[in-house]
């Protein structure tokens with residue numbers, strides 16, 4: 477079952493600067509939400525705050541009605557176990573000497589106490605997800621030797637073995653080729669449908685936004701510049717202000733994703 481996320485009057489400061497300004501958002505259980513915005517708009521900061529990793533200067537983030545930053549550390553840590561967070565690829569150390577199976581199994585560690593050995597059912601859970609993501613044959617391969625798309629799948633497996641009710645992904649398609657960009661988004665969309673989990677994904681690629689997403693959120697210079705259906709947000713004046721380019725949606729695409737060729741830049 478997906479989690480509900482409510483963000484009220486959220487402001488975040490760093491180095492004396494306000495990098496998120498008075499953000500108000502409501503994400504319903506089981507929704508698939510895209511976050512877009514130009515470089516530096518505040519997308520990663522928003523995701524980190526939602527994952528319990530960046531304390532607000534003011535405002536509140538509620539996860540299923542619980543104020544994340546109002547909880548004591550024990551309750552907060554337990555709540556965070558229900559959040560699968562996949563950071564930007566630049567933030568994980570791909571040279572770590574682990575196999576793909578070991579990285580995926582890290583998600584199960586959160587279900588156990590520190591230093592407690594994983595049980596056979598944990599291993600079965602890891603195998604199950606590696607199988608569902610079609611990467612079982614990579615289990616004993618060093619993580620560092622995997623391709624970008626394979627690494628992303630392993631990190632998704634790690635998040636899913638945690639059995640999350642909220643999956644947060646920060647540009648999972650970055651540095652991936654055209655095929656993998658869509659493949660990762662399609663995979664996450666299928667998982668959201670099948671498991672009913674809430675998904676919040678930052679994407680720089682319009683072609684990685686599924687047309688049947690529930691909502692797209694546009695950030696500009698740390699502020700909320702738009703939210704609603706993807707069609708509405710991508711065709712909005714606010715989008716033009718954020719990206720300096722106006723897009724007009726033309727025919728929808730047969731494969732269920734927006735395509736750059738599906739947009740026509742207006743002169």
Ligand SMILES: Nc1ncnc2c1ncn2[C@@H]1O[C@H](COP(=O)(O)OP(=O)(O)OP(=O)(O)O)[C@@H](O)[C@H]1O
Pocket residue numbers: 490491495513514515516517518519520521522
């Ligand atoms: N710890 C910090 N100290 C100072 N400034 C920060 C800090 N963290 C983030 N910022 C600034 O806040 C702004 C938003 O950063 P953030 O990483 O959230 O943007 P983003 O929208 O995810 O960008 P990108 O698309 O480039 O990944 C940027 O200008 C960044 O330099």
